[in-house]
Amino acid sequence: MIDFVARLGHSGLRWFAVLGRASTFLFRLLLALDAVVRRFALVVVEVHSIGVRSLLIIGVSGLFVGMVLGYQGYITLVQFGAAEALGGMVALSLVRELGPVVTALLFAGRAGSALTAEIALMKTTEQLSALEMMAVDPHRRVFVPRFFAGVLSMPLLAALFSAVGVMGGYIVGVGLLGVDSGSYFSQMQAMTDWRADVVSGVIKSVVFGFVVTWIAIFQGVDAEPTAEGISRATTQTVVVSALAVLGLDFVLTGLMFTGS
Amino acid sequence: MHKVSVDDSPHVVVEDLVFRRGSKRIFDGLSLTVPRGQITTVMGPSGSGKTTLLRLIGGQLRPDGGRVWVDGQEVARLSNRRLFALRKRMGMLFQSGALLTDMNVFENVAFPLREHTDLPEELIRNLVLMKLEAVGLRGARDLSPAELSGGMARRVALARAIALDPDMILYDEPFTGLDPITMGQIVTLIQRTNRILGLTSVLVSHDVEEAMAISDQVVLIADGRVMDSGTVEAVRERASAWSEQFLNGRPDGPVPFHYPGSSYRDDLLRSAEPKHD
Numbered sequence A: 001m002i003d004f005v006a007r008l009g010h011s012g013l014r015w016f017a018v019l020g021r022a023s024t025f026l027f028r029l030l031l032a033l034d035a036v037v038r039r040f041a042l043v044v045v046e047v048h049s050i051g052v053r054s055l056l057i058i059g060v061s062g063l064f065v066g067m068v069l070g071y072q073g074y075i076t077l078v079q080f081g082a083a084e085a086l087g088g089m090v091a092l093s094l095v096r097e098l099g100p101v102v103t104a105l106l107f108a109g110r111a112g113s114a115l116t117a118e119i120a121l122m123k124t125t126e127q128l129s130a131l132e133m134m135a136v137d138p139h140r141r142v143f144v145p146r147f148f149a150g151v152l153s154m155p156l157l158a159a160l161f162s163a164v165g166v167m168g169g170y171i172v173g174v175g176l177l178g179v180d181s182g183s184y185f186s187q188m189q190a191m192t193d194w195r196a197d198v199v200s201g202v203i204k205s206v207v208f209g210f211v212v213t214w215i216a217i218f219q220g221v222d223a224e225p226t227a228e229g230i231s232r233a234t235t236q237t238v239v240v241s242a243l244a245v246l247g248l249d250f251v252l253t254g255l256m257f258t259g260s
Numbered sequence B: 001m002h003k004v005s006v007d008d009s010p011h012v013v014v015e016d017l018v019f020r021r022g023s024k025r026i027f028d029g030l031s032l033t034v035p036r037g038q039i040t041t042v043m044g045p046s047g048s049g050k051t052t053l054l055r056l057i058g059g060q061l062r063p064d065g066g067r068v069w070v071d072g073q074e075v076a077r078l079s080n081r082r083l084f085a086l087r088k089r090m091g092m093l094f095q096s097g098a099l100l101t102d103m104n105v106f107e108n109v110a111f112p113l114r115e116h117t118d119l120p121e122e123l124i125r126n127l128v129l130m131k132l133e134a135v136g137l138r139g140a141r142d143l144s145p146a147e148l149s150g151g152m153a154r155r156v157a158l159a160r161a162i163a164l165d166p167d168m169i170l171y172d173e174p175f176t177g178l179d180p181i182t183m184g185q186i187v188t189l190i191q192r193t194n195r196i197l198g199l200t201s202v203l204v205s206h207d208v209e210e211a212m213a214i215s216d217q218v219v220l221i222a223d224g225r226v227m228d229s230g231t232v233e234a235v236r237e238r239a240s241a242w243s244e245q246f247l248n249g250r251p252d253g254p255v256p257f258h259y260p261g262s263s264y265r266d267d268l269l270r271s272a273e274p275k276h277d
Helices: A002-031 A040-079 A083-124 A127-133 A138-176 A181-191 A194-222 A227-256 B050-057 B080-088 B105-116 B121-134 B150-161 B180-197 B208-214 B232-238 B241-248 B264-272
Strands: B012-021 B024-034 B039-043 B065-070 B090-093 B168-172 B200-205 B217-222 B225-231
Touching: A002 A138, A002 A194, A040 A083, A040 A138, A083 A127, A083 A138, A083 A181, A083 A194, A083 A227, A127 A138, A127 B090, A138 A181, A138 A194, A194 A227, B012 B050, B024 B050, B024 B065, B024 B217, B024 B225, B039 B050, B039 B180, B039 B208, B050 B065, B050 B168, B050 B200, B080 B090, B090 B150, B105 B121, B105 B150, B121 B150, B150 B180, B180 B200, B180 B208, B200 B208, B208 B241, B217 B232, B217 B241, B225 B232, B225 B241, B232 B241
Parallel strands: B039 B200, B039 B217, B090 B168, B168 B200
Antiparallel strands: B012 B024, B012 B065, B217 B225
């Protein structure tokens, strides 16, 4: 029993230690944000490797999620004779929830794990140390461009996910199940509010981009510099980001969509 | 090798250094001095903290006690800006080379120049080619780090370390894992860089023969302290029991072959007793 309590306390302490290191790291990252302007070329390179290279998986997933939404939505709505509202339902689900959340989960799996592995490998092969010894701050040279690129890419990818998803819903709803094309889009327009729905979705995806990229870079920096450490850190990134995204989504939804 | 420097104050002074990792004391009152313009080799068994010492000199780690001075400045007390200024005059050669993997050989050597100078592209090109020529790898400028052998990577890293013409180079295990030819090349390069550029070289190594052959001064460390130090001849001559074992690679001696444990006899007898969980 004592043993169990001791173990619990130990892992609790370790968790707080990690949280402390992650916060300190974030603080130093924010202090070095001027690198975004000074090293803009690096940001562009990272937007390419983080954002552009995630396009395929985001696009394909968006299409299929939209198609499934179109199908399942139709089955429910047609029972109440409201099949015309399909467009609104698909768009709301995507813009408010599925767009930001599923994109963030995919983003953590595709870009987050790659970021962690890359940085952990740089640490293991002493590249980060070498930068420091060459009087180059790794925060400015390596971390900030990646961090900013992640925060910037995430809302764009989420927007793309939602847009492709709407088209997926259209293909199934209008193309296969016979919903009227005009009412698909007019219902969408009538039911979706710019401020309450679209902007809230964008805010969510910015928050997720911030958190996922922060976790990914921190896990890379904090990884034990061994082959085993790299693989553990990569797994950690995906698991921790996924939990953080789902938890935060619950909180953000609670804050944004109360009583509307 | 025996270059007469104008300034004869020591380049690096380490005084009563204490450094802990967890509860383990890596250094426990270590003191040493590195004379300017010479090759000083720090030798000691694996795990004696040789690389840690280089990191303390480079200011990447902070000591738990004692002081480290480089060029008259106390490293741990420098502001970030001044530490970076100090590091620009300090090259470090990592064991793995630590080349940036997303750039080719040329860009790796050009990296410090691009980061810290505003030289025109033409001049950077010439400087990089000169540095690469010095290590014999001008022809390899377009290769990526992944295409280099261990020895080549280390030579490129050396070219990068001397790119900004530092006053001092720190070498972390430069001889480990090299074939005889590459070993010869690296040994010559270290010697030549030291002599021609007149810089201070600090090596960390446990390859006794090579290190002794090129060093002006050796420092033997173990158990967090200096066991012996001085010129190569002096250390060889007065060799204490410990240094004698280390320098000649004897399997047993003051450093026992067996990891400390309970008596062998007791251990064997205990295993005969019935187990009760």
